[in-house]
Amino acid sequence: MLRITDARTGEPTDAVNARRSLTRVVAHVAQGDTSALRVLLVADVLARALELGGTPVVTVADPPPELRARADALGIRRAEGGILGPGPVLHVLAPGEPAPDGIRVEVAPVTGTADPSLLRMALLARPRKEPVDLDSACLDDARETLGHWRRAVATWATRPSKPVPEQVRHELRAAWEDDLDVPAVLDVLRRVERAEDVPEGARFETYAYADRLLGLELTRDIGTVR
Numbered sequence: 422m423l424r425i426t427d428a429r430t431g432e433p434t435d436a437v438n439a440r441r442s443l444t445r446v447v448a449h450v451a452q453g454d455t456s457a458l459r460v461l462l463v464a465d466v467l468a469r470a471l472e473l474g475g476t477p478v479v480t481v482a483d484p485p486p487e488l489r490a491r492a493d494a495l496g497i498r499r500a501e502g503g504i505l506g507p508g509p510v511l512h513v514l515a516p517g518e519p520a521p522d523g524i525r526v527e528v529a530p531v532t533g534t535a536d537p538s539l540l541r542m543a544l545l546a547r548p549r550k551e552p553v554d555l556d557s558a559c560l561d562d563a564r565e566t567l568g569h570w571r572r573a574v575a576t577w578a579t580r581p582s583k584p585v586p587e588q589v590r591h592e593l594r595a596a597w598e599d600d601l602d603v604p605a606v607l608d609v610l611r612r613v614e615r616a617e618d619v620p621e622g623a624r625f626e627t628y629a630y631a632d633r634l635l636g637l638e639l640t641r642d643i644g645t646v647r
Contacts, residue, residue, distance in 0.1 A: 423470055423598045425511070426550075428525040433600060436467075436524065441476045442508040447523075448482035448500065449514035455540075455555070456515060456530040457484070458491050462541065463528045463549050463601070464513040465497045469634050470597045494537035496636045526601075531555065539563045542637055545603045566607075567637065570628065573614065575642040577625035585626045589613055593631055606631060 423436040437444050448464035450457040461482060468478045482500035484492065493499075510523035515530065526549075533555030535543055540555075543563040547553045589609065596605035613619055613627050632639040 423474055424600060425467075425524060425526055426600050428516070428527040434524060436471065436511060437474075437476050437509050441474075443477045443479060444471055444508055445510045446471070446478060446480045447510060447512050447520075448480065448484075449512060449518050449520055450482060450484045450488060453485050453488040453491070454531075455534065456528075457488055458495070458540075459531050459544050459549075459553070460513055460515060460528045461488070461492045461497050462495060462544055463526065464500075465636065466545070466603060466634060467511065467513060467526065467601055468498070469636065470601060473594075473633060474598070491537070495541045496638065529553070533559075535560050535563075539567065542567045545635060545637070546607060548604055549601065570610070570614075570637075570639055571642045574625060574628050574639045575645055577621040577628070578640070578643045580621040580625065582626060583620045583623035585630050586619060586623055589619070589623075589627055590630070593627075593634075597634055603635070606634065 424433045425436045426432065427434045446464050446468045448461050450460050461484060464480055464482065468480045471478045480498065480500040510521070511526055512520040512523050513526045513528060514520055516527045528549050529552045531544070531553045535555045539560050543555060543559050544553060546563065553559070592609045593606055596602050596609055599605070610628060610631055613624055619627070628639050
């Protein structure tokens, strides 16, 4: 079960109750800057993690038009529904922002700008509670990693399919269910890429499975490898 740090108390808490009732993930954004975009991104990944655990989720947000367009470019799914109703509510927001009762998931600010094709990777590679500076080193790392993984996945897709190893599946879920630790998820993928005992077909399935959380389009280049 996903446990998330509630910024009100600083303590980890269950994101949902045992009955897996409908959960609302509310992204609080008012500006159109990259820090607000990061709030929307964390809300998107949080909703994906809950869905992978079998929890029905409604995401709620009302971003200004320019931010909505930037979110679309990052593959952030559009919000729907409203905040009212029964069931748990998780508020995703910048530190110090007001919110009604419910779990507070705080997201640190971002400085700098980046091409949308790299921004999702650059932001996911850093813990959400740490500020991000989109400097050249950060963006170069995102470009290199994303390009390398997409080429690798396209190659692995040509090999006989093998299931995700159970131990690897457990490690991935343990990472994202531990306070939505996306950098730890990326570390698992790096280990899988280097592991000599994981067949390439299983590497493909592992990356495709993890991308249901990450939304990085890791399978985008399938069919381009010759």
